[in-house]
Amino acid sequence: MADTMELRDIxxxxxxxxxxxxxxxxxxxxxxxxxxxxxxxxxxxxxxxTANGYVDGEFVMTESEHGAMSCCIGAAAAGGxxxxxxxxxxxxxxxxxxxxxxxxxxPIVLNVVNRAIGAPLNVNGxxxxxxMGRDSGWIQLDAYCPQNAYDLNFIAFKVxxxxxxxxxxxxxxxxxxxxxxxxxxxxxxxxxxYNFVGEYKPMNDMLDLDHPVTHxxxxxxxxxxxxxxxxxxxLMTAVIPKIEAAFDEFEKLTGRxxxxxxxxxxxxxxxxxxxxxxxxxxxxxxxxxxxAQHGIKAGVVGIRVFRPWPLEQIAxxxxxxxxxxxxxxxxxxxxxxALFNEISGSLFNTxxxxxxxxxxxxxxxxxxxxxxxxxxxxxxxxxxxxGKPTTPLQQYIGLRGPKLSFF
Amino acid sequence: MSEIKKIKNLKEFSTSADRFEGANLLCPGCxxxxxxxxxxxxxxxxxxxxxxxxxxxxCTAVYPYTSWDASWIHIGFENGSSAVAGAEAMYKALKNKGxxxxxxxxxxxxxxxxxxxxxxIGFQWISGCFxxxxxxxxxxxxxxxxANTGGQRSSSTPIGSSTTTAPAGRVSYGEKMMKxxxxxxxxxxxxxxxxxxxxxxxxxxxxxxQKGFAAEGPVYINAMSACTTEWKFAPExxxxxxxLAVDSLVFPLYEIINGEKLNITYRPKNIIPxxxxxxxxxxxxxxxxxxxxxxxxxxxxxxxxxxxxxQRREEASV
Numbered sequence: 001m002a003d004t005m006e007l008r009d010i011x012x013x014x015x016x017x018x019x020x021x022x023x024x025x026x027x028x029x030x031x032x033x034x035x036x037x038x039x040x041x042x043x044x045x046x047x048x049x050t051a052n053g054y055v056d057g058e059f060v061m062t063e064s065e066h067g068a069m070s071c072c073i074g075a076a077a078a079g080g081x082x083x084x085x086x087x088x089x090x091x092x093x094x095x096x097x098x099x100x101x102x103x104x105x106x107p108i109v110l111n112v113v114n115r116a117i118g119a120p121l122n123v124n125g126x127x128x129x130x131x132m133g134r135d136s137g138w139i140q141l142d143a144y145c146p147q148n149a150y151d152l153n154f155i156a157f158k159v160x161x162x163x164x165x166x167x168x169x170x171x172x173x174x175x176x177x178x179x180x181x182x183x184x185x186x187x188x189x190x191x192x193x194y195n196f197v198g199e200y201k202p203m204n205d206m207l208d209l210d211h212p213v214t215h216x217x218x219x220x221x222x223x224x225x226x227x228x229x230x231x232x233x234x235l236m237t238a239v240i241p242k243i244e245a246a247f248d249e250f251e252k253l254t255g256r257x258x259x260x261x262x263x264x265x266x267x268x269x270x271x272x273x274x275x276x277x278x279x280x281x282x283x284x285x286x287x288x289x290x291x292a293q294h295g296i297k298a299g300v301v302g303i304r305v306f307r308p309w310p311l312e313q314i315a316x317x318x319x320x321x322x323x324x325x326x327x328x329x330x331x332x333x334x335x336x337x338a339l340f341n342e343i344s345g346s347l348f349n350t351x352x353x354x355x356x357x358x359x360x361x362x363x364x365x366x367x368x369x370x371x372x373x374x375x376x377x378x379x380x381x382x383x384x385x386x387g388k389p390t391t392p393l394q395q396y397i398g399l400r401g402p403k404l405s406f407f
Numbered sequence: 408m409s410e411i412k413k414i415k416n417l418k419e420f421s422t423s424a425d426r427f428e429g430a431n432l433l434c435p436g437c438x439x440x441x442x443x444x445x446x447x448x449x450x451x452x453x454x455x456x457x458x459x460x461x462x463x464x465x466c467t468a469v470y471p472y473t474s475w476d477a478s479w480i481h482i483g484f485e486n487g488s489s490a491v492a493g494a495e496a497m498y499k500a501l502k503n504k505g506x507x508x509x510x511x512x513x514x515x516x517x518x519x520x521x522x523x524x525x526x527x528i529g530f531q532w533i534s535g536c537f538x539x540x541x542x543x544x545x546x547x548x549x550x551x552x553x554a555n556t557g558g559q560r561s562s563s564t565p566i567g568s569s570t571t572t573a574p575a576g577r578v579s580y581g582e583k584m585m586k587x588x589x590x591x592x593x594x595x596x597x598x599x600x601x602x603x604x605x606x607x608x609x610x611x612x613x614x615x616x617q618k619g620f621a622a623e624g625p626v627y628i629n630a631m632s633a634c635t636t637e638w639k640f641a642p643e644x645x646x647x648x649x650x651l652a653v654d655s656l657v658f659p660l661y662e663i664i665n666g667e668k669l670n671i672t673y674r675p676k677n678i679i680p681x682x683x684x685x686x687x688x689x690x691x692x693x694x695x696x697x698x699x700x701x702x703x704x705x706x707x708x709x710x711x712x713x714x715x716x717x718q719r720r721e722e723a724s725v
Contacts, residue, residue, distance in 0.1 A: 029497060029500040029501065029504070030493065030496045030497050030500050032493060032496065056500075056503055056504060057500045057503075058496040058497070058499050058500040058503075060492070060493075060496050060539065061539075062489070062535055062539075063531055063532070063534065063535030063538070064531065064532075064535070066485070066486065066532075067486065067489050067531070067532050067535050070482055070483075070486035070489030070490055070493065070532065071489045071490075071492055071493035071496065072493060073480075073482050073490060073493060074480060074482070074489060074490035074491060074492060074493025074494040074495075074496075074497070075493035075494060075496055075497040075500075076493075076497075077480050077490075077493075077494065078455070078493065078494035078497035078498060078501075079497065079501070080497045080500060080501055080506075082493075082497075096483060097482060097483065097486070100482045100483060104482075205508075206455055206478035206479075206480060206494055207455070207478070207494070207497065207498055207501065207507065207508065207514070208478075208508050208509075209453040209478075209508070209509045209512055209514060210508075210509065212475065212476055212477050212479070213478050213479075214468050214473040214475055214478075214479045214480075215478075215479065215480040215481070216468070216480050216481035216482055216490075217468045217469065217470040217473070217481070218464070218465050218468055218469045218470065219469075219470045223470050223471070227470075
């Protein structure tokens with residue numbers, strides 16, 4: 001029996017500690033992991049909890065991230081609660097197995113501390129790894145701060161393990177900006193946190209020795225399509241209602257409200273930026289200032305659930321504004337940014353007249369400053385007034401040297 | 408510790424209740440199914456199984472069918488070892504937490520992989536599992552070639568063998584490298600039990616599998632799996648070819664305990680020339696020409712040298 005940890009109502013935790021504490025509180029049965037900057041402290045903290053009697057599950061330190069996720073898959077198929085953490089290159093090494101986990105319908109929670117992907121090698125935060133995961137069939141939740149990183153882990157376990165869902169889930173937080181930035185985090189007592197997620201209920205578990213089960217079969221053109229369709233069906237129909245129900249229940253328990261799409265000052269907004277991670281909080285602050293100091297009705301839409309993509313909710317949040325800036329923290333490598341694409345797709349069949357432009361920012365941990373956001377909002381206001389783009393479609397923000405833009 | 412299954416004779420052994428069904432898509436004459444049945448039938452305990460991508464996997468779990476009457480998992484080519492290690496970790500966790508559904512039963516954890524999945528692409532994962540000491544058995548179905556994809560060379564392919572990616576031709580005798588010594592490598596992990604087996608020597612094999620199941624920690628079994636398709640012999644000759652392999656000492660049968668004590672477990676009464684083993688298979692056909700014949704002598708020297716080494720280790724009890 002693991003010891004209970006007495007927590008203060010508010011603890012000063014960075015995002016990594018917040019995630020580790022959540023893993024401890026939900027009493028994960030198997031954590032199989034491999035350390036990589038900046039997610040390493042999640043694994044270290046968990047190892048520390050284990051060494052001091054706060055964990056009675058298994059803690060398997062593997063030889064690689066691929067091995068970690070492979071062990072997680074075996075452990076989840078065996079029938080119990082499973083979690084791990086990674087970043088960047090490690091995430092890239094895991095990718096093959098991410099598709100296995102979702103295709104095999106195994107609930108696993110993966111904390112992704114977002115970091116750039118080399119080359120050039122870079123340890124700082126951008127969203128390249130998060131974007132790499134977007135076709136992998138996982139649920140992707142995005143934290144903006146340590147409090148979110150803590151709370152969203154509980155949501156992730158609850159939704160992922162639901163028998164109507166049985167899909168793995170990632171909880172994303174920004175490398176260093178969230179993972180290594182200590183803030184006040186409102187905590188839940190161990191028993192309250194555990195009870196919110198509830199006891200793990202196995203399904204098709206290999207360890208039910210009276211009911212042998214075959215996991216990870218071969219299908220070709222005769223069945224592969226139907227299997228992928230079933231997976232998509234679950235991701236598209238079961239997940240969003242379960243996330244919303246979990247958000248409602250979590251609000252009742254904690255008073256903290258989460259939404260699929262975090263709309264801020266959007267009721268009367270004329271211009272809006274759409275972004276993820278820590279940028280959401282900076283953008284909110286600048287939006288306030290744009291209203292107070294520049295008379296620009298600025299709003300912010302933060303993506304909370306990146307997969308499944310909440311298309312209708314995004315469209316509803318954005319269709320009435322005049323200009324939108326989609327902020328992508330990942331190199332688009334040959335096209336428009338992913339958020340730009342997703343937002344275009346969400347709005348295309350609405351009656352919106354909004355002008356949509358794309359900003360590439362913050363690669364490899366480059367700061368997104370308030371001044372950058374002021375200039376973006378100013379661009380958007382000009383677009384709104386002109387009723388057409390007054391800038392190139394895609395601009396690089398915060399880049400040294402000559403200005404870079406495309407389209 | 409569960410009781411070791413008593414097996415009186417081959418008839419009784421071969422008619423044991425199967426947890427690996429004859430309904431599978433393996434080639435007629437494939438040694439894989441013989442090996443798998445001998446492993447599974449060596450115990451009455453529950454089994455949790457994994458397979459890496461390869462012949463065994465693609466031939467036994469094609470949806471909506473399965474040949475497995477025991478829990479079985481496949482993830483990818485390189486990670487059968489880690490799949491079963493994860494399941495074993497979950498078993499330990501649930502046992503510790505009192506949540507096992509059948510707490511009085513102690514399943515055995517076994518991963519199967521071909522030599523491609525073992526010697527090559529999955530090597531790192533296996534090494535990790537053995538270093539961590541998972542209580543599992545890893546069985547390499549060693550047919551010395553990527554058979555599932557049509558006969559490409561692996562690092563288990565022996566010198567002089569013609570494969571599709573190292574073909575024999577006008578200026579090449581085929582594979583240039585010596586077969587990797589996985590037995591030595593796995594023994595060097597300090598594994599409690601490492602053994603080389605051949606399915607035709609079923610008593611020797613079953614005794615080793617049972618020793619492996621009785622050991623605590625990771626166990627490596629290198630099982631020779633004669634491949635009718637890629638070694639190029641008639642499907643009905645699988646056992647005859649396997650006999651030539653062990654009686655020529657190309658596949659010596661031995662075990663290494665705790666990485667530090669080697670025992671030879673089968674000594675042929677009449678040692679057969681390596682030439683007879685090579686000559687029985689199409690993959691070595693080109694060696695029986697003037698141009699490449701010298702390799703047959705080299706083969707014999709290498710086999711003699713290895714046998715001498717094994718004997719010296721056994722005598723010295725190291």
